[in-house]
Amino acid sequence: MGRTLTTFTQLVWQEIESLRRYRRALRQEDQQALDTLFAAARRHSSAGAYLARETPFEIMLLSMLIEQQKQLVALTRKVADLETRVPADPPARVAS
Amino acid sequence: MRPACLPTRLRGWLLDAYADRAGMAVWLLDEDNRRVRLLDPFRPTFYLAGPRHALDAVLRALPRRGCPLTTRWVERHELGSPDPVPVLEVAVHQPSRFPTLVRRLLQQCDQVQFYHVDVPLPQRYFYERGLFPLARCEVEVTVDGTIRAIHAVDSPWDTGYATPPLTILELSLEGRVSNPNHGGVCNLIVRVEGEERCLEGDDGAELVARLNQLLHRHDPDVILTDWGDSYILPRLLTLASRVRLPLALNRDADRPVGMQAPRSYFSYGRILANAGARTLYGRLHVDRQNSFVMAETGFPGLIEQARVTKVPLQHMARTTTGTGITAMQLETAHHDGILIPYRKREPEEFKSALELLHTDQGGLVYAPVLGYHENVGELDFASMYPSIMTRFNISPETVNCSCCAHDPAARVPEIGHHTCRHRTGLVPRTLIPLLSKRAQYKRLLAATADPMTRQVLDQRQTALKWLLVVSFGYLGYKNARFGRIEAHESVTAYSREILLQAKETAEHRGFRLLHAIVDSLWVHKPGATRGDYEALARAIAARTTLPIMVEGIYRWIGFLPSRVDPRMPVPNQFVGMFETGESKIRGLEIRRADAPLIVKKAQAEVLRSLSQAQTVVELRAHVTHALEIIRAYRHYLQSGRASLEDLIIAKSISREPQAYRHQTMTAIAARELLRHGVRLQPGETIHYVMTDAAAPLAEDRVRAVATLDGAWSYDARAYETLLLKSARVILAPLGLNPTDLDDLTNPGSSRA
Ligand SMILES: [Zn+2]
Numbered sequence: 020m021g022r023t024l025t026t027f028t029q030l031v032w033q034e035i036e037s038l039r040r041y042r043r044a045l046r047q048e049d050q051q052a053l054d055t056l057f058a059a060a061r062r063h064s065s066a067g068a069y070l071a072r073e074t075p076f077e078i079m080l081l082s083m084l085i086e087q088q089k090q091l092v093a094l095t096r097k098v099a100d101l102e103t104r105v106p107a108d109p110p111a112r113v114a115s
Numbered sequence: 116m117r118p119a120c121l122p123t124r125l126r127g128w129l130l131d132a133y134a135d136r137a138g139m140a141v142w143l144l145d146e147d148n149r150r151v152r153l154l155d156p157f158r159p160t161f162y163l164a165g166p167r168h169a170l171d172a173v174l175r176a177l178p179r180r181g182c183p184l185t186t187r188w189v190e191r192h193e194l195g196s197p198d199p200v201p202v203l204e205v206a207v208h209q210p211s212r213f214p215t216l217v218r219r220l221l222q223q224c225d226q227v228q229f230y231h232v233d234v235p236l237p238q239r240y241f242y243e244r245g246l247f248p249l250a251r252c253e254v255e256v257t258v259d260g261t262i263r264a265i266h267a268v269d270s271p272w273d274t275g276y277a278t279p280p281l282t283i284l285e286l287s288l289e290g291r292v293s294n295p296n297h298g299g300v301c302n303l304i305v306r307v308e309g310e311e312r313c314l315e316g317d318d319g320a321e322l323v324a325r326l327n328q329l330l331h332r333h334d335p336d337v338i339l340t341d342w343g344d345s346y347i348l349p350r351l352l353t354l355a356s357r358v359r360l361p362l363a364l365n366r367d368a369d370r371p372v373g374m375q376a377p378r379s380y381f382s383y384g385r386i387l388a389n390a391g392a393r394t395l396y397g398r399l400h401v402d403r404q405n406s407f408v409m410a411e412t413g414f415p416g417l418i419e420q421a422r423v424t425k426v427p428l429q430h431m432a433r434t435t436t437g438t439g440i441t442a443m444q445l446e447t448a449h450h451d452g453i454l455i456p457y458r459k460r461e462p463e464e465f466k467s468a469l470e471l472l473h474t475d476q477g478g479l480v481y482a483p484v485l486g487y488h489e490n491v492g493e494l495d496f497a498s499m500y501p502s503i504m505t506r507f508n509i510s511p512e513t514v515n516c517s518c519c520a521h522d523p524a525a526r527v528p529e530i531g532h533h534t535c536r537h538r539t540g541l542v543p544r545t546l547i548p549l550l551s552k553r554a555q556y557k558r559l560l561a562a563t564a565d566p567m568t569r570q571v572l573d574q575r576q577t578a579l580k581w582l583l584v585v586s587f588g589y590l591g592y593k594n595a596r597f598g599r600i601e602a603h604e605s606v607t608a609y610s611r612e613i614l615l616q617a618k619e620t621a622e623h624r625g626f627r628l629l630h631a632i633v634d635s636l637w638v639h640k641p642g643a644t645r646g647d648y649e650a651l652a653r654a655i656a657a658r659t660t661l662p663i664m665v666e667g668i669y670r671w672i673g674f675l676p677s678r679v680d681p682r683m684p685v686p687n688q689f690v691g692m693f694e695t696g697e698s699k700i701r702g703l704e705i706r707r708a709d710a711p712l713i714v715k716k717a718q719a720e721v722l723r724s725l726s727q728a729q730t731v732v733e734l735r736a737h738v739t740h741a742l743e744i745i746r747a748y749r750h751y752l753q754s755g756r757a758s759l760e761d762l763i764i765a766k767s768i769s770r771e772p773q774a775y776r777h778q779t780m781t782a783i784a785a786r787e788l789l790r791h792g793v794r795l796q797p798g799e800t801i802h803y804v805m806t807d808a809a810a811p812l813a814e815d816r817v818r819a820v821a822t823l824d825g826a827w828s829y830d831a832r833a834y835e836t837l838l839l840k841s842a843r844v845i846l847a848p849l850g851l852n853p854t855d856l857d858d859l860t861n862p863g864s865s866r867a
Pocket of ligand 1: 516517518519520534535536537538
């Protein structure tokens with residue numbers, strides 16, 4: 020029996036709520052990073068609802084990883100692109 | 116000295132008090148500068164509770180002959196219980212017999228609860244009469260020196276008190292740096308009233324006679340020594356008995372010198388040694404080398420602690436700060452008519468707020484953001500734990516009281532406990548005057564310019580700070596006499612909540628949290644002025660209702676990496692330069708007792724050079740100069756000219772020398788001393804030099820300083836390694852890697 024989209028989003032919110040004290044004790048910059056991760060988990064709510072697994076937190080982690088993987092690929096491409104565009108940098112100094 | 120005819124009224128300072136046959140012997144330094152021995156017919160009491168037949172058995176066991184006693188039934192309270200209990204009060208007419216009597220009863224009667232049996236009698240006497248060590252008092256006496264009335268005319272809570280004009284005689288050993296018990300022979304130096312003499316030990320009888328002469332002529336109130344407890348006094352007494360001459364160390368000629376065996380104990384997670392004690396009657400012996408409070412706060416700090424805790428000066432000098440705070444708690448209990456239960460042994464010294472960080476998870480910590488930062492403000496909560504205990508009324512008997520369970524304002528954050536909103540607890544009542552006296556000293560300090568007065572005020576406030584620091588461990592913890600784990604948990608829960616509130620307030624105002632430990636925060640905001648940091652402190656104080664102050668604004672501060680993993684930050688390890696030009700350093704060799712002097716000197720020079728930098732960019736520019744300094748020190752080490760003082764490594768031994776399982780340098784040096792017949796106890800400090808750190812034979816690696824003779828040489832390479840380590844921790848965050856550091860400071864290398 021599949022879960023509906025709303026229930027999975029609710030599960031994410033419940034997870035966030037259960038981490039409330041953890042989040043409170045984080046530095047502000049780390050709180051922002053945590054919020055970004057859970058935003059990624061919410062983005063894949065429909066896939067999560069479709070799978071309907073007993074332990075939804077694993078699916079949330081996977082969803083976070085998917086977003087990170089995509090960002091990694093994008094950044095790698097950007098770096099490669101910049102390296103081809105910037106002409107011959109003076110050779111890196113050998114450590115003196 | 117018992118003057119035949121005394122005036123009926125005396126004024127003076129209370130020098131000493133101890134149990135005697137017919138009461139308490141009380142020594143007064145009177146207004147005519149005389150030292151008089153008086154007697155107060157004081158009868159100490161103790162209390163017993165238990166089943167009727169057991170109490171009857173005690174009554175039968177009480178020896179009446181030779182030691183008169185008075186018994187009666189009275190009602191007293193147990194801490195935290197509203198109903199009084201009937202207890203049997205026993206008054207002992209001869210205080211000097213009190214300890215033996217109690218010890219015997221404790222052994223014989225195991226069905227009875229004992230109360231008030233192990234509070235030292237001088238303290239009981241002080242509680243009863245409202246006195247304290249070195250109090251200024253007024254005494255009414257009879258012609259034979261018996262006290263009819265005595266009362267203090269000043270208060271232990273006065274901040275402007277005068278100390279009596281004490282005559283001090285100092286005894287030390289010529290040119291000693293390390294423990295004389297570990298070897299070597301030396302002459303006795305006597306300093307008194309501005310004169311210094313050297314007494315040579317060739318003729319024992321003459322030495323004793325000359326010392327007696329000085330004691331009679333100057334009649335000192337205090338004998339201040341270095342190594343007096345473990346070395347000088349024991350040897351002088353042995354010498355005196357060998358040459359059959361009495362040594363007039365005691366002012367009370369009827370008494371022998373008091374003796375206590377050495378012991379080892381735990382404090383702040385480390386094992387420490389107490390070298391035993393040689394205490395005097397009518398005169399005070401204080402050994403600077405066997406006194407935590409003397410080392411931390413000097414004689415003014417010792418007097419301050421003795422006055423507020425009412426622990427006699429000689430005892431306060433040698434005991435732990437925890438005993439002092441416990442004594443204050445006992446006094447509060449005694450005045451409230453609360454029974455003080457007997458404890459078989461005092462608990463170990465508890466941890467400071469900072470120490471809890473590693474062991475207890477009690478306080479909250481934010482690991483520092485590694486590296487050097489500019490314009491950083493440090494904000495400190497003033498005496499956070501004691502302030503929490505008083506602000507939120509945390510005490511063993513107020514936590515989870517029966518009257519406030521449903522009051523939401525009484526709730527402790529995070530955990531299910533609550534504290535009483537109706538009655539102020541024993542612990543807060545003990546701490547409130549202490550907190551306010553320290554605050555008064557700090558205000559006086561801020562308004563005083565004279566350096567001598569400032570030093571005394573600072574030593575006094577530091578002495579109170581130590582009592583406050585240990586108060587949490589002693590008053591909140593389950594092992595303490597009135598301790599309770601729920602009180603301990605409540606304090607740490609509040610401390611976490613308060614640090615979180617402080618963090619939120621700072622972040623809300625746009626500050627970044629760089630580092631925080633329990634009661635201190637380091638925060639940064641680009642362009643923030645002193646006014647902004649002060650405003651932040653006020654906002655935090657308003658939200659948390661606890662006092663917090665700006666400790667200072669750092670021009671720059673470096674949070675330094677772990678020596679094991681350079682990517683790991685370490686709490687409370689930093690070097691910072693305040694905008695005032697003062698520096699603050701934590702966790703570096705320069706602050707460590709065990710680092711050799713040469714390493715400390717080099718590190719101090721590097722830091723002095725870096726301190727000229729105004730910005731982090733300028734810091735990087737100073738690295739070259741820092742490298743030159745290290746290079747010069749390595750050159751000096753390699754040249755073989757380093758002196759013994761430069762090279763000594765001082766380590767405290769954590770166990771008996773035979774009990775070490777690994778061949779650590781400390782173990783090797785300890786065993787060398789053992790072979791020379793030196794008896795060592797855990798916690799004692801030993802001194803050694805590294806002679807050949809990589810030698811295959813363990814005995815060749817290090818030598819104990821006390822056994823060094825003419826022929827020895829040091830391992831320059833091993834000291835260079837220590838030097839490089841001490842430089843690396845500072846310079847690595849400025850972009851210098853270990854290989855470069857080694858190469859660029861190598862005196863033999865062409866690269867520098
Ligand atoms: Zn209550």
